[in-house]
Amino acid sequence: MNQVTRPTIRSVRADEWREAKELRLSALRDPVAPIAFLETYERAAAQPDSFWRERTEGGAGGTRVRQFVAEGSDGRWTGTVTVLVEDEGADDAFGGTVERRQAHLVGVYVRPECRGGGVIDALVEAAVAWSWSVAEVTRARLYVHEENARAERVYQRCGFRRSGETVPMQRDPARVEREMILDRL
Numbered sequence: 001m002n003q004v005t006r007p008t009i010r011s012v013r014a015d016e017w018r019e020a021k022e023l024r025l026s027a028l029r030d031p032v033a034p035i036a037f038l039e040t041y042e043r044a045a046a047q048p049d050s051f052w053r054e055r056t057e058g059g060a061g062g063t064r065v066r067q068f069v070a071e072g073s074d075g076r077w078t079g080t081v082t083v084l085v086e087d088e089g090a091d092d093a094f095g096g097t098v099e100r101r102q103a104h105l106v107g108v109y110v111r112p113e114c115r116g117g118g119v120i121d122a123l124v125e126a127a128v129a130w131s132w133s134v135a136e137v138t139r140a141r142l143y144v145h146e147e148n149a150r151a152e153r154v155y156q157r158c159g160f161r162r163s164g165e166t167v168p169m170q171r172d173p174a175r176v177e178r179e180m181i182l183d184r185l
Helices: 017-029 041-045 049-058 119-133 149-157
Strands: 008-011 065-071 077-086 102-110 139-145 161-168 176-183
Touching: 008 119, 017 041, 017 049, 017 065, 017 077, 017 102, 065 119, 077 119, 102 119, 119 139, 119 149, 139 149, 149 176
Parallel strands: 102 139
Antiparallel strands: 008 065, 065 077, 077 102, 139 176, 161 176
């Protein structure tokens, strides 16, 4: 039986924009990308380096946005998640209004060859722990496409549950994204 080594999870550093760009473009080439991400590979690949620098700097150390990466023992990034803090009353990405201060997990990705080894669990755990450390955040949420049952099972394993809320998918309004939530105990 293989021993699974827990990955190192840490915040991205501002100067790691090249690594962040490579991992994001890899995510957007994944076969499930059309139902997992709002962004397309073509759009992201066309962005200038300044975009990637700013994006990475923005997720490096603030209290509004934080990007986490999983590193293998060789230092290679194996996965990522970004947390956005949403304030009560603000507009959300889907045209609704945020009901209470909460964390929104986005951009969740684990390289295919690293799946099944606990990387996603470690990333979500770190994202949620950081969320709870931000003042007055008592709920974490994320959205899962109705056809992404594998991802939904992972999030359920991490403690998330369906809220009952759905939003139409931006590229295919006939399909929905399901909100999943985790309340702070």
